[in-house]
Amino acid sequence: MTLTGVPTGTEYVRRQNTGLVLRSLRSHGPATRTELARRTGLAKATVGTIVAELEAARAVTQDATVSSGRGRPGRPVTLTGESILGLGLEVNVDYVAAVALDLAGKVRVVETRPVATAGTPPSTAELISMATDIRTTLMREGHTVVGATVAVPGLVAHDNRTVSWAPNLGWDGRHLAEELEEAFGGGCPTTIDNDANCAALAEAAHGVTTDVSHSLYITGTIGIGAGIVQDGRLIRGGAGFAGEVGHMPIGNPKRVCGCGRKGCWEASVGLRAMLNAVDMEEENTPLQTATTVANRAARDAGMRDALAALGHDLGTGLATLAAVLDPAAIVLGGYFVPLGAYIVPAAGEVLAERLPSASIHLPQIRLSSLGIHAAALGAAEDALADVYAGTLAL
């Protein structure tokens, strides 16, 4: 399998048509070649060639001949793809994670490794070692890894290969895709994406927003980011920086943000703002920290009030985002999950109160269900997306 930058002419059409057949099988189930030709409008000979290629790549199987009841019997083509995998990776301040997902949507590998940071910016050593280990094992088992996507907590350049700015990792202009591709030794095209985007994709495909086509995922760590899904697709913005909502100038105007300015939303609702509000210390991970806070809040009314006040500020931002994007559901991830009971009611009140009109649908606030692997799972979906779109040649 190869990935080229700008496919053209016949080759481009062939890929598009391959994507058309794959999407038809995924969305509408198994079908004979005749049925696929009818569904897609492609010539039957074209469908035959595509199916033969997909079968050779073990993306589909053809069952025994069955009679369709009318006309000549056909052999139903079924999407299997258990040997075609996308590799999703996540690098964060204190861990790296991986998920391998097959073409039929099954998770085949899940792994997390802690990263010893001790105050220094993390290197890519742990990420590369985990990624190459997993790929080597998968290839030895006869699988094909069609590509990898890495979720990072920061801004990703428009080329989807470079981390422009990930302040919490101390990275600025890092050519992460290139580093990984070199480590893979070729054959595994790699892209980078923002972690909120990846988590939003994962929730939409496997989590709490599979039932809606318009959703918003809010990361809850030291920084606050958003992944925006509209009509089932990620909204990325003109330069790939959509969803940088932590720096919306809607927070307490006196609070100083990590970026040096005042009034950013994340300076009011990020992990450190929360810890200040309840006067507690940061632990190893945002989830651990928030779990400890939640346990204390259960028996401390003052702490519950402080969290409700934070929920109010959270709601102001959610109301702003809802007015712009009109999501059917808003998913809170990261540190918000263990604290849901204390912050969601207040946030929901502000959201309802600030809706532009009573005729606007009130977005539901939901808590992420995918835990620490959300971003890596979404990255794996992303790694397979090119196959479905027909831009990755099989």
Add this chain to the structure above:
Amino acid sequence: MTLTGVPTGTEYVRRQNTGLVLRSLRSHGPATRTELARRTGLAKATVGTIVAELEAARAVTQDATVSSGRGRPGRPVTLTGESILGLGLEVNVDYVAAVALDLAGKVRVVETRPVATAGTPPSTAELISMATDIRTTLMREGHTVVGATVAVPGLVAHDNRTVSWAPNLGWDGRHLAEELEEAFGGGCPTTIDNDANCAALAEAAHGVTTDVSHSLYITGTIGIGAGIVQDGRLIRGGAGFAGEVGHMPIGNPKRVCGCGRKGCWEASVGLRAMLNAVDMEEENTPLQTATTVANRAARDAGMRDALAALGHDLGTGLATLAAVLDPAAIVLGGYFVPLGAYIVPAAGEVLAERLPSASIHLPQIRLSSLGIHAAALGAAEDALADVYAGTLAL
């Protein structure tokens, strides 16, 4: 021509393929049927049938046979479509407007009629009379009006047929599409869309954002709305209410909005807020009002300061929207246009200052160039969109 709700099976595929051929002709220019088959991946017989139908509908013409230099000579198929028109309409507080656009992108009719309101909510009489007049004339001249879209300053229900809430028109749950279709006497499927969405489409197709695929259009009247374009497509939200940015809770927290709450953005930057700031009265239209203000501001430093302060509040909202959506360009419409020189510099300063990171591209602020017909022109684009998408049968 007919429009059906949920196309299925063979008919659906036929429409999709018709859309594919039309888009190929629009994007890549004239081509023989053989070339079209290669471009689209459709069987040559399928292309032949589609081209014959399009020719019968006068959407395309086939030129005289030319030799392609290799293989059998073919007759180039050219998109003409001068007789296939989309009708764009706009209804606003003090005027109704219409634009008829043909399939090849040429504007064929432009008309505006003032509406006498005298304090009463406008009826649909003027709109219907203008729309039926224009359609009758066009049909008499041998044109086919494939559909109409009406731009309204308010919330449009998800069915694209009902005005949910247009406070400035005094409409609440009005079945506008049905009213128009009845007036047309059938044969002209009609949809409703928000005016900011329509104006954003018009700027992207004919105005100041033809060069970018991610843009944001901000209406400037009593209310403030946004039309969001990402990857060349409108972002509509889960229930069709995306872009209701006037009620983002980011304005001066003491200012009361028309909606009854405090702190809405439009209570700080809408037309009436501007008039309060410069202590002047509203005239017939936002454009007239702003032109008078601009003339006074040219020789009044105090007024210029007041407008710069408003520009600052405008910039806060634009920075919020830029953090969420990362547009390449932001277009200011309505009353902002005549006042551009006094408000854009201050708005641009805040926008630059509040960018999440220096590695983020600074969106350009541009002034709308399409004047009063922007929304109707975009509505006409919308009315033709179903033909290009292949969901409207020719």
